[in-house]
Amino acid sequence: MSIRINDASCVGCRRCAEVCPGNLIRIVDRKAVIRREKDCWGCTSCLKECRNGAILFFLGADIGGKGSVLSVEEKGDIRTWTVTGSDGTKKEIAVNMKESNRY
Numbered sequence: 001m002s003i004r005i006n007d008a009s010c011v012g013c014r015r016c017a018e019v020c021p022g023n024l025i026r027i028v029d030r031k032a033v034i035r036r037e038k039d040c041w042g043c044t045s046c047l048k049e050c051r052n053g054a055i056l057f058f059l060g061a062d063i064g065g066k067g068s069v070l071s072v073e074e075k076g077d078i079r080t081w082t083v084t085g086s087d088g089t090k091k092e093i094a095v096n097m098k099e100s101n102r103y
């Protein structure tokens with residue numbers, strides 16, 4: 001598991017670097033860079049913090065991801081997780097964050 005950072009969308013705001021529990025992201029020339037990709041344990045904190053959609057999370061074959069990628073978009077209270085398959089198909093899961101801890 002690991003993330004990929006899209007240079008073209010990254011504005012170097014550091015939000016991802018500040019939340020990574022493994023201190024795996026640094027800013028180089030105003031762009032986020034992940035070091036030691038294999039150490040990423042997939043907590044997705046950086047995806048949720050990035051306001052530019054610059055980070056994608058790769059879902060490995062070991063968890064049935066078959067090369068699909070996960071991205072996150074936030075609008076108001078709604079956080080939408082999108083899984084894009086290797087064939088381009090998309091599945092979306094929208095979560096109202098104000099209700100996400102209700103049982």
Ligand code: SF4
Nearest residue numbers: 010011013014016050
């Ligand atoms: S949070 Fe997003 S835009 Fe900001 S530095 Fe990280 S990847 Fe770049």
Ligand code: SF4
Nearest residue numbers: 020040041043044046
């Ligand atoms: S998914 Fe978690 S561990 Fe991996 S780079 Fe992002 S914040 Fe760090």
